[in-house]
Amino acid sequence: MRTATAKDAVMATAVLQQAGIETHVCANLPELLRETERGAGALLISEEMLAGSGATELAAAVAVQPPWSDLPVLILARQGADSRAITNAMEGMANVTVLERPIRVASLVSALRSALRARRRQYELRRILEDLNEADRRKTEFLATLAHELRNPMAPLSTALAILKRKPLTSEAARPYYDLMGRQLDHMVRLVSDLMEVSRITRGKIELQLDELVLEQVIRGAVELSRPLMDAGRHALEVHVADGSLAVKGDSVRLTQVFANLLNNAAKYTPEGGRIDVFVENDGRGHAVVRVKDTGAGIPAGMLGAIFDMFVQVSGTARAAQGGLGIGLTLVKSMVELHGGTVTASSEGANRGSEFTVSLPLLGHGVQTGAKADASQATMAVQHRILVVDDNRDAAESLAALLGLLGAQAAVAFSGLDALAKAEHFHPSVGILDIGMPGMDGCELARRLRAHPRLHGIGLIALTGWGQPDDRLRIAQAGFDHHLLKPVDVEELAVALQKLEQRGPA
Structure with missing residues (x-):
C-alpha cells in the first residue's frame, strides 16, 4: 500500500487491519515495486504516487507477471476529473480499479476483499498449473522409463531367437535359451499386468475376490x-x-x-x-x-x-x-x-x-484350509476339435500349433466371416476367439456360433487383451464359457479345455 501521506497510511492501515486485511506500507514507489516482485495480494496506491513516470514504472513492473497472474491495482483518486496519471495507469495495466476520495470505509474494504478473493483464485490456478506441469513431467518420465523397461526383456528375447535361428541345437542345448525367453516374457507380462492394475484402481474398477x-x-x-x-x-x-x-x-x-x-x-x-x-x-x-x-x-x-x-x-x-x-x-x-x-x-x-x-x-476365527485345484496338475491332453479365430495370423497359427501338441485337432480363421465358413465343415467342439477383431468382433461371432444349429453345445473361450470388469461382463453375456487373457498361460488354457471336455455336449 502507498498513500499520499504518512497520516493517510496510518489511518488506512488501522481501518483495514480492523477488517482483517493484512497491510504493508511502502514509503515510496521504488519500495512498492520491490515488494510487488516478492508477491502481493493487491496494490492500493494513491493517484499522487503515479505522477510523472510513476504510472509507467508501475505498468512495466506489472507487465512481467507470469501468465497465471493478474495483480489487482486499486488507485485512490482525487475527486474530480481523471488525471493523466489515472489515464496512463488504466492504459498500461489490465486489472485496475479507481476509487474516488473521499471513500466510505465499507466501500474500500469491500473493494479490497473482492480484489483479494480474485487474487486467491489466481494463486489456486498457479497451484493447479504447477500440479499439471508436474503430472506432465512425471508422465513423460514414465513413458521414457516404460520404453526402457520393455526394451530390457526384448534384448535377450531377440538375442535368444537369433541364436536358435542361426545355430542348430539339440533339445538339451536349446533349453537354456527357452528358459531365458520364458523368464523375459514373464517379466513383460508382469509389467503389463501392473499397468492394467493401476488403470483399474485409478478408475475405481477394481474388484476383490x-x-x-x-x-x-x-x-x-x-x-x-x-x-x-x-x-x-x-x-x-x-x-x-x-x-x-x-x-x-x-x-x-x-x-x-x-x-x-x-x-x-x-x-x-x-x-x-x-x-x-x-x-x-x-x-x-x-x-x-x-x-x-x-x-x-x-x-x-x-x-x-x-x-x-x-x-x-x-x-x-x-x-x-x-x-x-x-x-x-x-x-x-x-x-x-x-x-x-x-x-x-x-x-x-x-x-x-x-x-x-x-x-x-484379523478374522475372529481361523481358516479351515482345503486343497485347491492346482492348474499345474491338470492333464495336458485334450480331445477337442478347436477353431482358433484371431485377426493376428501369427497369434492364431502359433496357438493352433500349441493345441496340436496338447492333442487337439485345430483349425484357424482370421475373421468372423472366415470362422463361420470354416465351422460349416470343420464342426468344432470348441472355439477360441479373439474379441477385438475388425468387422465382426468376437462377441458377435460367439452369438452366431451359439445360434448355429449344427454347433449345439460348442464350448467358447475368449482369449483377449480386454480384461476389465465391464469387458468380462460383456464377454460373458455373449455366451463365452471361459475368459482368458493374452498372452495365453498354457496350463490355464489346458484347465479350461479339460473343464469343457468334462462337461460334454450340452
Whole structure:
C-alpha cells in the first residue's frame, strides 16, 4: 500500500487491519515495486504516487507477471476529473480499479476483499498449473522409463531367437535359451499386468475376490514369486512367523501381489548379498502386522511422505538409475487400503535400510484350509476339435500349433466371416476367439456360433487383451464359457479345455 501521506497510511492501515486485511506500507514507489516482485495480494496506491513516470514504472513492473497472474491495482483518486496519471495507469495495466476520495470505509474494504478473493483464485490456478506441469513431467518420465523397461526383456528375447535361428541345437542345448525367453516374457507380462492394475484402481474398477486366508500361506506365495530376484541378488531372506494361524479376509491374488511387490522392492534396492527379513505378528489390537525389513539403500527423510505416490522412485540409487516403473508401491498402498488396512514406510536414512509395515484386520476365527485345484496338475491332453479365430495370423497359427501338441485337432480363421465358413465343415467342439477383431468382433461371432444349429453345445473361450470388469461382463453375456487373457498361460488354457471336455455336449 502507498498513500499520499504518512497520516493517510496510518489511518488506512488501522481501518483495514480492523477488517482483517493484512497491510504493508511502502514509503515510496521504488519500495512498492520491490515488494510487488516478492508477491502481493493487491496494490492500493494513491493517484499522487503515479505522477510523472510513476504510472509507467508501475505498468512495466506489472507487465512481467507470469501468465497465471493478474495483480489487482486499486488507485485512490482525487475527486474530480481523471488525471493523466489515472489515464496512463488504466492504459498500461489490465486489472485496475479507481476509487474516488473521499471513500466510505465499507466501500474500500469491500473493494479490497473482492480484489483479494480474485487474487486467491489466481494463486489456486498457479497451484493447479504447477500440479499439471508436474503430472506432465512425471508422465513423460514414465513413458521414457516404460520404453526402457520393455526394451530390457526384448534384448535377450531377440538375442535368444537369433541364436536358435542361426545355430542348430539339440533339445538339451536349446533349453537354456527357452528358459531365458520364458523368464523375459514373464517379466513383460508382469509389467503389463501392473499397468492394467493401476488403470483399474485409478478408475475405481477394481474388484476383490474375498476369501478367508491364512496369512502365512499368502506370505509364502509371495516369497516364491520374489525368489528369482532374491537369488539374483544373493540376498539372505528369512521369514519369521510368530503365529501361523493368523487369518485375514482378502483377495489371495492381490495380497500375494502386495507382499511380492514389497519383497521385490527390497531386493532391488538392497546391494548384493544383503539381508531381508519378513515378520508376521499379531499386534494384540485385532490386526495382523507384516513387516518387510531390508539392509538396502534406505529412504531419505524428505521422500518418506511421497514414497507411495505414482511414478516416485528413490533418487540417487543404482536401481533408480536403471529404471523401474515406479508403480509397485502405489499398487501396494491401494490394495492394502482396499482390504481395510494400512501401510507405512520408515527408514533411518540413506544407506541404512528401510522397513515397510502392513496392517490388516484379523478374522475372529481361523481358516479351515482345503486343497485347491492346482492348474499345474491338470492333464495336458485334450480331445477337442478347436477353431482358433484371431485377426493376428501369427497369434492364431502359433496357438493352433500349441493345441496340436496338447492333442487337439485345430483349425484357424482370421475373421468372423472366415470362422463361420470354416465351422460349416470343420464342426468344432470348441472355439477360441479373439474379441477385438475388425468387422465382426468376437462377441458377435460367439452369438452366431451359439445360434448355429449344427454347433449345439460348442464350448467358447475368449482369449483377449480386454480384461476389465465391464469387458468380462460383456464377454460373458455373449455366451463365452471361459475368459482368458493374452498372452495365453498354457496350463490355464489346458484347465479350461479339460473343464469343457468334462462337461460334454450340452
